[in-house]
Amino acid sequence: MPGERHNRGMYRRHLLAAGLAGPLLPAAAQARxxxxxxxxxxxxxxxxxxxxGLLDPTLDDQVxxxxxxxxxxxRAMHRIRTPRMDVFRAAKPNGAAVLVMxxxxxxxxVFDKEGYELGxxxxxxxxxxxxxxxxxxGEGWRDRSNAPLADAQRAMxxxxxxxxxxxxxxxRVGAMGFSAGGHLCADLATRFARKVYEPVDAADAxxxxxxxxxxxxxxxxMDPAITHAGSxxxxxxxxxxxxxxxxHSPDRQVTAATxxxxxxxAEDDLTVPVENSLRLRAALRAAKVPVEMHLFETGGHGFGMRPSAGRTAQIWPDLFLSWAKAHDFLG
Incomplete structure (x- = not known):
């Protein structure tokens, strides 16, 4: 819609101006x-x-x-029959790309606060x-537990x-995910070579x-003692x-190739215990895979890119960019 394009253009110009004006502002000032x-x-x-592997022919993408x-x-999407990637083209491409889950x-x-705004x-x-x-x-797919990973592999x-x-x-193609999407991100990072679908074209090579x-x-x-039961x-x-x-516990699938x-x-996350990240870090360290971890005193769960007054977790996007630059991801 024209109004939507206008709003998005203003938003992107604001972000671009903030990024070019000098040192990066705190994430809370940038994430709007x-x-x-x-x-x-x-x-x-x-x-x-x-x-x-479609089993339910009544599925129809709902938002x-x-x-x-x-x-x-x-916004959130469910009853997903047609998986896809929505693309946010770089204003001035540096060659790097991120698949966001x-x-x-x-x-x-949940694609606004944990997807489009980051895009x-x-x-x-x-x-x-x-x-x-x-x-x-859970929406009617053969080999249900590998259906999300098949989409992530295909997307990459x-x-x-x-x-x-x-x-x-x-x-220089990276992956990022949040909450259950963070599980999918870690699953992709550890089981990227696992065959979970039959090749359909040249891209699958x-x-x-x-x-x-x-x-x-x-x-x-997936340990019931610390997992998110719904996921x-x-x-x-x-x-x-x-x-x-x-x-399907990525901490138990880490290898030197991860x-x-x-x-x-955030330490005060009452939905997904911080022990999940601690176990993944321990596995990465044991496999000698480079890892940087930030534990925040406050932030709760699901903060995404949104400002959260008084919560220390809001600075994470700037920390990620600094880390990515140190790994030559940004060119």
């Missing part, structure tokens, strides 16, 4: 809730025809605005962003296959390994075997 819905520059379907404040947009407990994809912020800093609308495992390969189109360096990964307040372990139940179904729990990771979590 858009006055109108942000819109991506393009959308890319992941699969030709139907996504693999709801969860916000009770009419001035704030907080919003959270939602594997029951929805606008990073694209103003030269990074092309692909927000992933991935299939939800498509980004690399179309790198020239977006002025990207095939090597490309590498799905991200150059680096940033699981933010992630669900990691675990949606992903694994009732009464999973110990083997299935282990396979890419460098950036972790951020």
């Amino acid at each position: 809730v858009a006055k109108g819905p942000l819109t991506p520059d393009a959308s890319i379907r992941l699969w030709p025809g139907e996504a693999p 709801e605005n969860r916000s009770k404040d009419p001035a704030v947009i907080d 919003p959270g939602g407990g594997y029951g929805r994809v 606008a912020w990073l694209s103003a800093r030269g990074v092309t962003v692909f927000v992933l609308m991935y299939r939800l495992p 390969r498509l980004i690399r296959a179309r790198a020239a189109e977006w002025k990207l360096d095939q090597k 490309l590498d799905a390994r991200p150059m680096l990964a940033a699981p933010i307040y992630p669900v990691v372990s 675990r139940n949606a992903l694994l179904g009732p009464d999973p075997t110990p083997e299935l729990e282990a396979e 890419p460098p990771c950036f972790l951020a979590h």
Whole structure:
């Protein structure tokens, strides 16, 4: 819609100006809730025809605005039949790209505060962003626990296959995820080479390994003692075997091939215990995989890119950019 494009353009110009005006402002000053819905520059379907393993032919992509404040947009997608990537083109591409996986407990994809707003912020800093609308495992898919990972692997390969189109360096493609999307991000970082779907075209010959990964307040372990029960139940179904729990606990799948990771979590997170990030960090350290971790005293769960007065976690985006630059991700 013309009004949506106008709002998004004003928002992006504000972010770009902030980034060029000198040293980066604190994230709380930069991360703004858009006055109108942000819109991506393009959308890319992941699969030709139907996504693999469809069991429920009644699925039809649904979007709801969860916000009770009419001035704030907080949309989520569910009943996802057509997984896709929504693209935020970099204002001045530096060759880097990030595949962003919003959270939602594997029951929805919360794509404004954990996707589009990050897309606008990073694209103003030269990074092309692909927000992933991935299939939800409890919505009728064969091999339910691997359906989200299949979408993430396919997305990484498509980004690399179309790198020239977006002025990207095939090597500098990273991954970031939040909450259950953080689990998917960590799953991709540890099981990027696991075959979870049959190849459909030439893109599937490309590498799905991200150059680096940033699981933010992630669900990691499927251990009932510390997991997020809703995410675990949606992903694994009732009464999973110990083997299935282990396979889908990224802390138990880390190898020396896992890419460098950036972790951020708030100590007062009452939804996903901070122990999830601690276990992942311990596994990364044991495998000698580079890792940077930030634990914040306050922030709660689901803060995404939104300002949160008095909460220390709001500085995480600037910390991520500094870390990514140190790993030569930004060129």
